[in-house]
Amino acid sequence: MTKTQRLTVLSVLTSAVMALISGFGTAHADTWQDIASRARGKTVYWNAWGGDERTNSFIDWVGQQVQAQYGITVRQVKLSDTAEAVSRVAAEKTAGRDEAGSVDLIWINGPNFLSMKDMHLLYGPFTQLLPNYRYVDTIGKLSNVTDFTIPVDGMESPWRLAQVVFNYDSARLKEAPRTIEDFVPWAKAHPGRFTHPDVRDFMGATFLKQALIELAPDKKRLQQPATDADFAKETAPLWTWYEKLKPLLWRRGEQFPADGPAARQLLSDGEIDLSMSFDPAEAAAAVESGLLPDTIRTYTLSGGSIGNTSFVAIPYNSPHKEAAMVVADFLLDPATQAHAQDIRVLGSFTVLDLDKLSTQQRQLFADLPTSPALPTNADLGSVLLEPHPSWMTRITDEWMRRYVR
Amino acid sequence: MDAAIRQIGFRIRSLIPFLPKPNLRHAVGLVLLCVLGIPIAAGLIFTLLPAFGYLPSIGGHTLSLEPWRELFSYPGFATSLRITVTTGLAATVLALILSFSFCAVVHGRMRDRGADGLLAPLLAAPHAAMAIGLAFLMAPSGWLIRLVSPWLTGYTVPPDIATVQDPWGAALVTGLLIKELPFLLIVILAALNQIPVDQQMRAGRALGYGQGIVWIKIIAPQVYAQIRLPVYVVLAYSLSVVDMALILAPSNPPPLSVVAFKWFMAPDVTRTLPAAAAATLQLFVVAGAIGIWRLGERGVAGLGLWWTTRGGRGVSGEPGLKLAAALGTIILSLGLGSLIALAVWSLAWRWPFPDILPSTWSLDIWSRQAHALVWPLGNTVVLAAVTTGVALLLAIAWLEAGDRTGRRDRAIPWHPVYIPILLPQIAFLFGTQVLTLKLQLDGSFLAVAWAHFLFVFPYVLLALADPWKALDPRYARSAAALGASPTRTLIRIKLPILLQPIAIALAIGFAVSVAQYLPTLFAGGGRVATLTTEAVAMASGGDRRVVGVFAFMQTLLPLAVYLAALVIPRIVFANRQALAGRT
Numbered sequence: 001m002t003k004t005q006r007l008t009v010l011s012v013l014t015s016a017v018m019a020l021i022s023g024f025g026t027a028h029a030d031t032w033q034d035i036a037s038r039a040r041g042k043t044v045y046w047n048a049w050g051g052d053e054r055t056n057s058f059i060d061w062v063g064q065q066v067q068a069q070y071g072i073t074v075r076q077v078k079l080s081d082t083a084e085a086v087s088r089v090a091a092e093k094t095a096g097r098d099e100a101g102s103v104d105l106i107w108i109n110g111p112n113f114l115s116m117k118d119m120h121l122l123y124g125p126f127t128q129l130l131p132n133y134r135y136v137d138t139i140g141k142l143s144n145v146t147d148f149t150i151p152v153d154g155m156e157s158p159w160r161l162a163q164v165v166f167n168y169d170s171a172r173l174k175e176a177p178r179t180i181e182d183f184v185p186w187a188k189a190h191p192g193r194f195t196h197p198d199v200r201d202f203m204g205a206t207f208l209k210q211a212l213i214e215l216a217p218d219k220k221r222l223q224q225p226a227t228d229a230d231f232a233k234e235t236a237p238l239w240t241w242y243e244k245l246k247p248l249l250w251r252r253g254e255q256f257p258a259d260g261p262a263a264r265q266l267l268s269d270g271e272i273d274l275s276m277s278f279d280p281a282e283a284a285a286a287v288e289s290g291l292l293p294d295t296i297r298t299y300t301l302s303g304g305s306i307g308n309t310s311f312v313a314i315p316y317n318s319p320h321k322e323a324a325m326v327v328a329d330f331l332l333d334p335a336t337q338a339h340a341q342d343i344r345v346l347g348s349f350t351v352l353d354l355d356k357l358s359t360q361q362r363q364l365f366a367d368l369p370t371s372p373a374l375p376t377n378a379d380l381g382s383v384l385l386e387p388h389p390s391w392m393t394r395i396t397d398e399w400m401r402r403y404v405r
Numbered sequence: 406m407d408a409a410i411r412q413i414g415f416r417i418r419s420l421i422p423f424l425p426k427p428n429l430r431h432a433v434g435l436v437l438l439c440v441l442g443i444p445i446a447a448g449l450i451f452t453l454l455p456a457f458g459y460l461p462s463i464g465g466h467t468l469s470l471e472p473w474r475e476l477f478s479y480p481g482f483a484t485s486l487r488i489t490v491t492t493g494l495a496a497t498v499l500a501l502i503l504s505f506s507f508c509a510v511v512h513g514r515m516r517d518r519g520a521d522g523l524l525a526p527l528l529a530a531p532h533a534a535m536a537i538g539l540a541f542l543m544a545p546s547g548w549l550i551r552l553v554s555p556w557l558t559g560y561t562v563p564p565d566i567a568t569v570q571d572p573w574g575a576a577l578v579t580g581l582l583i584k585e586l587p588f589l590l591i592v593i594l595a596a597l598n599q600i601p602v603d604q605q606m607r608a609g610r611a612l613g614y615g616q617g618i619v620w621i622k623i624i625a626p627q628v629y630a631q632i633r634l635p636v637y638v639v640l641a642y643s644l645s646v647v648d649m650a651l652i653l654a655p656s657n658p659p660p661l662s663v664v665a666f667k668w669f670m671a672p673d674v675t676r677t678l679p680a681a682a683a684a685t686l687q688l689f690v691v692a693g694a695i696g697i698w699r700l701g702e703r704g705v706a707g708l709g710l711w712w713t714t715r716g717g718r719g720v721s722g723e724p725g726l727k728l729a730a731a732l733g734t735i736i737l738s739l740g741l742g743s744l745i746a747l748a749v750w751s752l753a754w755r756w757p758f759p760d761i762l763p764s765t766w767s768l769d770i771w772s773r774q775a776h777a778l779v780w781p782l783g784n785t786v787v788l789a790a791v792t793t794g795v796a797l798l799l800a801i802a803w804l805e806a807g808d809r810t811g812r813r814d815r816a817i818p819w820h821p822v823y824i825p826i827l828l829p830q831i832a833f834l835f836g837t838q839v840l841t842l843k844l845q846l847d848g849s850f851l852a853v854a855w856a857h858f859l860f861v862f863p864y865v866l867l868a869l870a871d872p873w874k875a876l877d878p879r880y881a882r883s884a885a886a887l888g889a890s891p892t893r894t895l896i897r898i899k900l901p902i903l904l905q906p907i908a909i910a911l912a913i914g915f916a917v918s919v920a921q922y923l924p925t926l927f928a929g930g931g932r933v934a935t936l937t938t939e940a941v942a943m944a945s946g947g948d949r950r951v952v953g954v955f956a957f958m959q960t961l962l963p964l965a966v967y968l969a970a971l972v973i974p975r976i977v978f979a980n981r982q983a984l985a986g987r988t
Contacts, residue, residue, distance in 0.1 A: 051943065097842065100845075102848040198657070269563060
C-alpha cells in the first residue's frame with residue numbers, strides 16, 4: 001500500500017467513525033459501501049484452527065458466499081494451533097513487516113487475543129463499522145464483550161458461542177457426574193472410562209478451570225490476575241481433588257488425548273464413555289455427520305459451566321483489512337448465524353440477540369432442525385465467566401511441574 | 406553463458422594463478438552453493454544465535470546461557486532426550502538388520518523390478534499419512550484388535566492399554582521402520598547389482614559355509630560400504646522426525662524435536678530462545694549419534710574381521726536371518742495395512758468398535774471434501790513438479806560436468822550437497838525462515854519451492870549418481886569418435902539410455918516434495934497449503950474419514966508418479982528390452 005492509499009483508507013475510516021458518532025445513517029451506509037467496494041477482488045487469508053472438519057466446511061461455504069456476494073476470495077490457513085498465527089504476526093512485526101503481512105483474519109479468543117492485544121498486533125477498533133454488529137447480544141451474552149475478563153474494545157468480532165458440556169454414551173452409561181466433586185466417586189465406579197484433553201491444550205486447561213471455579217475458596221478472586229500467594233491458596237483444593245481423580249482416568253492419567261476432537265474420537269471408538277466438549281451442539285452435529293453413535297447425550301454440570309465466545313480479529317499488518325471486515329460482517333449476518341446454528345452445518349449457538357431481529361429473521365432460527373443429543377437452553381443452565389488468562393497459564397505450568405516427568 | 410564465465414574466469418586467473426580453470430562443474434557448483442549453501446548456513450546461524458540468547462528483535466542483545474538453562478529445567482526434559490535417542494537409534498539399527506536379513510532371504514528369489522512395484526506404495530506414502538494409518542491400525546480400538554474381537558479377546562469395549570504413543574516410543578519406532586525399511590531395501594538391492602553375488606555365494610558354499618553365513622560374512626560388508634550415506638540419512642531422520650512423532654510418539658513429554666517445534670510455534674515469542682536451544686541440541690544429538698555410529702562401525706568391522714578370518718564352519722545363520730526377515734515382512738505388511746485402513750476410512754460413514762468393516766459406507770466424505778481438496782492438491786502438484794524438474798536439470802548438469810572434467814568421484818557421505826538431508830530439519834528451518842523474512846519472500850510460493858528443493862535435490866542426485874556412473878563410457882567415446890559434440894552425446898545417447906533411472910529419480914524427488922511438512926510450514930508461513938500440511942493439521946481433529954481422504958490422496962499422487970516412472974520406459978523402449986529396465 002502506498003502512502004497516499006494509506007491516507008485514503010485512514011480518512012475513510014475516520015469519516016466512518018465520525019459518521020457513527022454523529023449518527024448519520026446514510027453516510028454510514030455509504031462508507032460501508034466504500035469499504036465493501038475496496039474489498040472486491042481481494043483475498044482474505046483466514047487463519048483458523050483446522051482440526052474440525054465441520055468448521056472447515058463452514059469456512060469453505062463462507063468463502064463461496066462472499067465470493068458470490070462481494071467478490072472476495074477466502075483462503076483458510078488451517079492451523080493445528082491458533083498460537084501459530086499469533087507467532088507468525090509477532091515474527092513479522094519483529095522483522096519490520098508492518099504492511100504486507102501474511103495473515104488477514106484470525107479465529108481467536110482468550111490468551112491468544114490477550115497476547116496479540118498486549119503486543120499491539122491487532123487492527124481496530126473495527127466492530128462498530130460492521131453493519132451487522134448492531135444485532136450482537138452485548139448484554140445477555142457477556143462473553144461477547146469481555147473475552148476471558150479482557151475487554152474486547154472492538155478489536156475482535158464475535159461469531160460463535162461456546163460452553164463447557166459433557167457428552168456420554170447412553171447405551172453404555174446410565175449415570176454421569178453432575179458436579180466436579182462427583183467425578184471422583186463416579187471414576188472409582190468406572191475406572192479408565194473418562195479423560196480430559198491434554199492440559200497444554202485449551203480444552204484440557206478448561207476442564208481444570210471448570211473444577212477450579214467450583215472448588216476455589218474465593219471465586220471472585222479468579223476474575224483478577226493471579227498472584228503467587230493467591231494462586232497457591234485458591235488452587236490447593238483443586239490439586240487435592242485432581243490427585244484423587246488422575247489415577248482413575250483413561251491410561252491411569254499418564255497419557256491424554258491431544259485436544260477436544262481427539263477425546264471425541266475416543267468416545268466414538270468406545271475407549272471412554274464420557275468426554276467434555278466446548279460446544280453444546282457438537283455432539284448433536286457429530287451424530288448427524290456419523291462421527292458419534294446416535295445414543296450420545298449432552299448435559300452440563302448442575303452449578304453451571306464456563307462459556308466463552310469465538311471471535312475473528314484482524315492483524316495490524318493485514319494487507320486486506322477491508323475484505324477481512326466484510327468477512328467479519330458476513331459472519332454476523334442473521335442468515336449466516338442461522339445457517340451456522342443448523343446442526344447439519346456447525347450447530348454453534350448464535351452470538352446475536354434474537355430480540356433485535358425482525359420476525360422474518362427470527363423465523364430462520366425457529367425453523368432449524370433439532371436432535372435428541374441437542375440440549376435445550378434450559379438444560380445448559382447458567383454460563384460462568386472465564387477466569388483471567390493468567391490463571392490458565394499458571395494452571396498449565398503447575399500441572400506440568402507436577403505431572404510431567 | 407559458459408563462454409562468459411570462462412572470460413570472467415580468465416581475468417580472475419590473471420590475478421590468481423593458482424585458481425583452477427573454471428568449467429561447467431564450477432558453474433553448477435556455484436549455483437548449488439547459492440541455492441543450497443546460503444539458506445542452510447543462514448538457517449544454522451539464525452538458529453544458533455537465539456540458542457545463546459541473541460535475538461535483538463525481542464531484546465536479546467547479549468550472549469547468554471539462559472535459553473539452555475530454561476531447556477534443561479523444562480519438566481520432562483530428560484525423558485524427552487531419552488526418547489529421542491532411544492527411538493532414533495533403535496529404528497536405525499532395526500531397519501538395518503531387518504533390511505539385510507530380508508535381502509538375504511529373498512535375494513535371488515525376487516527380481517528387483519518386482520520388488521520395486523511391491524515397495525512403491527510404501528516408498529511413495531508420506532511419513533505423515535503412514536503415521537495416521539498406523540495409529541488407527543495399532544490403537545486399542547484399532548483394526549488389529551477388531552480383527553480378533555470380541556470372539557477371541559472378549560473385548561466389547563477396547564482395552565485400556567497404550568499401544569500408540571506408548572511411553573517407550575515403540576509405536577514411533579514401528580512407524581519409522583515402515584518408511585525406512587523399504588528405502589534401505591531399494592538401496593541394498595541397487596548395491597547388490599555392483600557385487601558378483603552368485604559367484605561369491607558359490608565360492609563360499611564350496612568352502613563349506615552355509616548360505617546365511619556367506620551372506621553375513623562376505624556379502625553384507627561389501628554392501629554396507631556402499632550404502633553408508635543412506636544409513637546416515639536414516640539415522641539423522643529418525644532422530645529428528647517431527648510429523649510422525651506428533652502422531653505416534655509419546656506426548657507426555659514428547660521427543661526433543663517436538664518440544665522444539667512446539668516452542669517455535671508458541672505465541673509467546675520469548676519461547677523462540679529455548680526452542681533454538683532445543684533445535685541446536687538436536688543438531689548435536691545427530692552429530693554425536695553419527696560419530697558414535699562410526700565408532701560402532703569400526704568395532705563391528707574389527708569383530709567381524711576376527712570372526713571371518715577365524716573360519717569356523719557348522720554355524721547356521723539361517724534361523725536368525727529368517728526370523729528377522731519374518732519381522733521385516735510383518736513391518737511391510739503393517740505399512741500396507743495402514744494404507745488400506747486409510748482408504749477404507751475415507752469410504753466409511755460409521756465404523757464403530759469392534760466392527761471389522763464400516764457399518765455404513767458412503768462416498769459422502771469424498772464429495773464433501775472435493776472442493777477443499779482442489780487448492781492444496783494444486784499446490785502440491787505444482788511444487789513437486791517445479792522442484793523436481795529444477796533438481797533433475799541441476800543434477801544432470803552436475804553429473805555431466807563431472808564427466809566432462811573427467812572426475813568420476815564416488816558419492817561420498819561428506820559431500821556438501823548431501824548436508825540438507827543429514828541435518829535435522831528443525832535445526833535450521835527457523836533460521837531459514839528468518840532469511841526468507843529478510844528477503845521479503847516468506848509465505849511465497851517461491852520460498853516453499855526453495856525449501857523443498859533443499860531436500861529434493863540431494864535425493865534426486867542420490868538416485869541418479871550411481872546409474873550415471875555405471876554407464877559404460879564407451880558409448881560416449883563412440884559418439885565422440887563419430888563426431889558428436891558433448892551436448893549432442895548427452896541428449897542423443899546418455900539421457901535416452903538413462904531414461905529408466907531418470908524417471909525413478911523424478912519419482913523419488915516428487916515423493917520427497919509431497920512429503921515435506923516442516924519446510925512447507927516454516928517457509929510457507931502456513932499460506933501455501935499442501936496435502937501434507939492439511940493432513941497433519943486435520944490429524945489432530947479426530948475425523949479419521951476426512952484424514953483418510955487427504956492421506957489417501959497424499960499417497961496416491963506420488964504413487965501414480967512412481968508407477969508411471971516404472972511403466973513409461975517400458976512403453977518408450979518396448980522394442981529394446983535392456984533399455985526398458987528388464988535386464
